[in-house]
Amino acid sequence: MDKIVALSKRRGLIFPASEIYGGIANTYDYGHYGVLLKRNVVDAWWDAMLQERDDVVALDSAIIQHPKTWEASGHLAGFTDPLVDCKTCKRRFRADHLDEARADADAHPDVRCGRRPSRLPGETDECELTEPRAFNLMFETSVGPVKDTGSTVFLRPETAQGIFLDFKTVLTFARRRPPFGIAQVGKSFRNEITPGNFIFRTLEFEQMEMEFFVPPEQAADWYAHWKQARMDWYAELGIRPDHLRLRDHDPDELSHYSSGTADVEYLFPMGWSELEGIANRGDFDLTAHAAASGKDLEVVEPDGRRYVPHVIEPAAGVGRSLLAFLADAYDEEAVEGESRTVLKLHPRLSPVKVAVLPLVRKDGQPELAREIHATLKRRMQAEYDEGGSIGKRYRRQDEIGTPWCVTIDHETLQDRTVTVRDRDTLAQERVAIDALPELLSARLAAPWRSPKLLED
Known part of the structure; x- marks a missing residue:
């Protein structure tokens, strides 16, 4: 990973943001070649969703949505991590990650005390930790010239909710009926407690997300379809098959609304980690927004049948995908007695x-x-x-x-x-x-x- 970070900075692909002021935790800027590479990754995703299919349409929804969006979706109440602060080194950790690191020395290498010698937080008498407390991951801001309770809004933590809010509108103008998908690429924001590993986890990140709306009885088949389709996308763009795997979530990992979730995982330098999630979200989102807004979000078929569609969601991070392509392409080899560093990227992705x-x-x-x-x-x-x-x-x-x-x-x-x-x-x-x-x-x-x- 250190070599990839060094190459990215040396060649102006990716480098720390606000560097003249010492930087800001886990935010990065993309230089000329990084912009071109990122654009190629996004274009390849759009091609797979739009150019190669006729059952997906595009959308670009707003970053700031009505505050009730996040109440209905459950983000305001439940989108939290357990937070622990060290009073000595002033670093902040997720309590669940700290517990996992204590159980497994190789887990979460970024969970370390900020003082030397670096150890697990709480291992020395000088390291005093606070009690865990709930920490909402959404960034809060305000609309209007005067900050008050009525003006509080949030930067979206995911792009999916904008798609659900626009579902009925898109259903009308796109002249589509389930099964069909709505895709978008855009920025999301999460106030992550333990960011790290270069661009793998950042405060602001770009998502490539698609919600595929299906009749309830077809959900299982489409879930299987999209799991395979998304695995194939990475392989077709050059990722070595033995560095990819599809991992189904155990029952205790599933979100309360999900009947099935699988992660496309890549063997990053720091180990197997999630590239993309494919989830069978059921009808949770449309039902929740219909109840909160009072709007009818059902589909009415020509034969009079009415139903709330179920949703299959493939959601990928642009940064994580880009990092996987970089890691898989990075190579060092001897040429005529000299060492050369080379990125063996798929030509479609090459900047x-x-x-x-x-x-x-x-x-x-x-x-x-x-x-x-x-x-x-x-x-x-x-x-x-x-x-x-x-x-x-x-x-x-x-x-x-x-x-x-x-x-x-x-x-x-x-x-x-x-x-x-x-x-x-x-x-x-x-x-x-x-x-x-x-x-x-x-x-x-x-x-x-x-x-x-x-x-x-």
Whole structure:
């Protein structure tokens, strides 16, 4: 994980927010390449939900919803963690995580005293812990110029509730009937007590969430469908199958409204952890909002049958997905006696698809390279780079995961061919300039498997 964090900062993918002021706990900014990578992850999710299906529609609901939303959903009363403070080091811990760390030394490595030598909180006489108390995870703010009890609102802790509030409206204008889904991507906010592990758990995070509304009798079948579909999505984008698993929740883990929940888990550097949750939420949400609002949220079929749909929810975090793709792609290997660090990302996810590199900055090579770059950029994310030796430029592109480099040299000026270098195999071939756009477009669209599968 330390190597991934260092690479992310060195190459401007992801770095601490507010760093000139010393940072703020577990908030991060995305640089140029990080923005491109994140956008590609989100685009791949939208493609799976919208482009490849005809039973899901899109939505972008508000971050601040009516306060009664969170009463009806149960978040205001029940969305809490048990909090423990250390009076000495001033750190804050979840009481349940502390109990688990005491039982298992490898559990929750971030639950450690802030003083050296670092130990479990409460292990020394100097470490005085408060009694556990309930701590609501929602961020509270106010609407209007004067703060009073009537103006209190919350930043949403999940994107799902906005979908439920808009269900009847979308049902009307989208001309859909169950089974169908409503998908959205957006920011959520949780005042996490024990954030940690880079972007795995942050105070503000982006969710890719879809609520699939089905007739009650079809819920079990659609639950099975979406569990498999979401596993397949990660595998198709290059995650090694032996680093993925689907774990069904035990009965004592289930939320009170859930008849079944499963997590897609990935073998992160810190161990197996949740990537995405797929839940059979039943009719809890629509029923709760109908009761609280007084609005009818039933579906009326043409034959007159009335019912409240059941909901299957696949919910993924953009940051966690991005971190899994980074972890699975990260590699170090020896090339001609030297070590290189490389991100072997699926080309669809790579921030830059092709880098165009003039061998030297003279003899007309930069001018021709600029022309090639302008042509390729119409087809895909391309980058022009002329700074430093060609070897250093190759390494720079390897570290941001660029699958192909196009090098312009003296021979290019004579026969209008260039060298195309493959990131994963390091193979180089001469290609005519005119053939480049179609060649690279075809490679980008071709099926891809992680080269680390062969290494393993």
